[in-house]
Amino acid sequence: MRASLLQIAVDAGESVESRRRRVASLVREQAGADLVVLPELWTTGAFAYEDFGREAEPLEGPTYEVMAKAASDAGVWLHAGSIPERDPDGPLYNTSLLFSPSGEPAAVYRKIHRFGFDKGEAVLMGAGTELVTVRLPSTTLGLATCYDLRFPELFRGLVDAGAETLVVPAGWPERRRAHWTLLAQARAVENQAFVLACGTAGTHAGVPQAGHSIVVDPWGEVLAQAGPGEEVLTVEFDPAKVTATREQFPALKDRVLGLEAPRRR
Numbered sequence: 001m002r003a004s005l006l007q008i009a010v011d012a013g014e015s016v017e018s019r020r021r022r023v024a025s026l027v028r029e030q031a032g033a034d035l036v037v038l039p040e041l042w043t044t045g046a047f048a049y050e051d052f053g054r055e056a057e058p059l060e061g062p063t064y065e066v067m068a069k070a071a072s073d074a075g076v077w078l079h080a081g082s083i084p085e086r087d088p089d090g091p092l093y094n095t096s097l098l099f100s101p102s103g104e105p106a107a108v109y110r111k112i113h114r115f116g117f118d119k120g121e122a123v124l125m126g127a128g129t130e131l132v133t134v135r136l137p138s139t140t141l142g143l144a145t146c147y148d149l150r151f152p153e154l155f156r157g158l159v160d161a162g163a164e165t166l167v168v169p170a171g172w173p174e175r176r177r178a179h180w181t182l183l184a185q186a187r188a189v190e191n192q193a194f195v196l197a198c199g200t201a202g203t204h205a206g207v208p209q210a211g212h213s214i215v216v217d218p219w220g221e222v223l224a225q226a227g228p229g230e231e232v233l234t235v236e237f238d239p240a241k242v243t244a245t246r247e248q249f250p251a252l253k254d255r256v257l258g259l260e261a262p263r264r265r
């Protein structure tokens, strides 16, 4: 399986409209890949809180249309990263879109863990409530977004639902780059799954982005990692390695569920 992670530079000097066009043509250039992955909130930038409301789109808005067409032009499965979604009956959501190689919608995932504590995304956006997995011809994807990477129970839920390849679009800041690499490897090792984590480059809203998108195999080996700037990170991997790893080192079978809390003495 060949995957291309498009580590897009999100800088304030470029309009959303021109970034959308630029990213669509980068997706088209990936014809021949099986899966293309974009980062979180690449239209606005994950920290451009003031732009969320202004740039929010309906689910089937401009980014959806342009990305559906780009997926079918390239003939690839496209994880189009996430958009600020305006739900007509509810709040904004940080919503990921996945398209099939014919440009059909294949999945929608609304980010469950919102970042910012008592400000930013945490107050501006609603929380998703559903785990999402998607069966591709050679692997089952499990979807998560950025801050979700810190919550292992979400990933365990995805694995229980059959996920073998965990896809994590992000807008991770440079300041916590060490956590990004460490957590991507931890999620791969503990779940014996591939992790494809695609971040942004550039600086928006005064927050330098980490870049360093990463692909980790089920043994925790880093198959590829990008540098800090805009980059297309392409990697070939064998999805069958998930089953092989889980058979050779069957730690997932030794889980003990439903442990009781310690008794007070």
Ligand SMILES: O=C(O)CCC(=O)C(=O)O
Binding pocket: 046, 114, 115, 145, 146, 147, 148, 150, 171, 172, 173, 176, 179
């Ligand atoms: O957890 C972190 O350090 C970064 C999370 C983040 O930037 C996000 O979810 O947008």
